[in-house]
Amino acid sequence: MRGLAELNQQTLIIANSLLIKYGIQLSSYRGASEVSLSKMIMSFPASVGRCYKYFYEYFMKHNMYLTVPRKSFLLLIGIGFFVLFCVLRLFVMIWRKNRIYAICFLGCVCLIPVASGAILLIVQGTDMILLMSMSLAVSPELCLLLCVSLMPEEGKLSFFTRKLNLLLLFLLIYVEVITVTNDQLALKEGKKATEGLTNAIVSELILEGYLEDDYAVSIVGRPSENSLFAKRPAWSAANAYAKFGSYWMGGREGYRTWKGFLIEGCGINLNFCTEEQYKNLLQTNELSEMPVFPAEGSIREIDGVVVVKVSDVY
Numbered sequence: 001m002r003g004l005a006e007l008n009q010q011t012l013i014i015a016n017s018l019l020i021k022y023g024i025q026l027s028s029y030r031g032a033s034e035v036s037l038s039k040m041i042m043s044f045p046a047s048v049g050r051c052y053k054y055f056y057e058y059f060m061k062h063n064m065y066l067t068v069p070r071k072s073f074l075l076l077i078g079i080g081f082f083v084l085f086c087v088l089r090l091f092v093m094i095w096r097k098n099r100i101y102a103i104c105f106l107g108c109v110c111l112i113p114v115a116s117g118a119i120l121l122i123v124q125g126t127d128m129i130l131l132m133s134m135s136l137a138v139s140p141e142l143c144l145l146l147c148v149s150l151m152p153e154e155g156k157l158s159f160f161t162r163k164l165n166l167l168l169l170f171l172l173i174y175v176e177v178i179t180v181t182n183d184q185l186a187l188k189e190g191k192k193a194t195e196g197l198t199n200a201i202v203s204e205l206i207l208e209g210y211l212e213d214d215y216a217v218s219i220v221g222r223p224s225e226n227s228l229f230a231k232r233p234a235w236s237a238a239n240a241y242a243k244f245g246s247y248w249m250g251g252r253e254g255y256r257t258w259k260g261f262l263i264e265g266c267g268i269n270l271n272f273c274t275e276e277q278y279k280n281l282l283q284t285n286e287l288s289e290m291p292v293f294p295a296e297g298s299i300r301e302i303d304g305v306v307v308v309k310v311s312d313v314y
Helices: 002-021 029-034 037-042 044-061 072-097 099-110 113-115 134-149 154-208 235-236 251-265 275-282 283-289
Strands: 216-220 299-302 306-310
Touching: 002 235, 002 306, 029 251, 037 044, 037 251, 037 306, 044 134, 072 099, 072 134, 072 154, 099 283, 113 283, 134 154, 154 216, 154 235, 154 251, 251 275, 275 306
Parallel strands: 216 306
Antiparallel strands: 299 306
């Protein structure tokens, strides 16, 4: 414990030195600025519980976010049973030699979820999201490789076990690759659909003469909820992060997303309204009563701002 405290202190000193050098403040993102050894110790039991919770949800509820093919959960169940078989076989082998070692072996196996979610032991009060799940993603592969490497090399059962292990690894890698490929395609398709919708909006603004007098413009709503937004199979089967066009929400996020996409995504420079005007528009009854683009009345001037309502979700 003393060694851990010294390591923690040295790491903190190095981190603070780098932050001072580059003029950056320690981020408070997801509680990172409040990390301390005392909080880690006090929250340890609860953190361990959260490790098991997110381990279960990652594999059983989200199927490792493997969305293609849709029956990938069968592969994960197969890997689970295979690992269970290997663990039981190794346990019996160790038990015959040393019972204490066998019990310790089972204890180590039970700690795999804790090791996979070790970040939750460091930062309290945070959730395990997809971007933080690399340790969970590699845990099946590591378990398969460790189980097989500990098996005796001789015997037919060991031979077939090794072959099955290679098959499961190949299938898992294959499903992971096509899932990532599908997500990349979904990002491309979603961006293209959003660009098409945005160009249609700008064309309508030009047609109605709103851009000639340099009106302040506001585009409100989530593109993916608009009837003109093409939801192709790749987009529909993708993970949430890859569904481009579904992130546009109200307030600060919606304002900055639309404004940034117009410039960076479409290369269009509109006289976009201010963030304060955007927030005020979201609270008006006029906006909620407007139809959705491209219906007549979906473009209206409200409080000096030309508003385009893209969807009822904003």
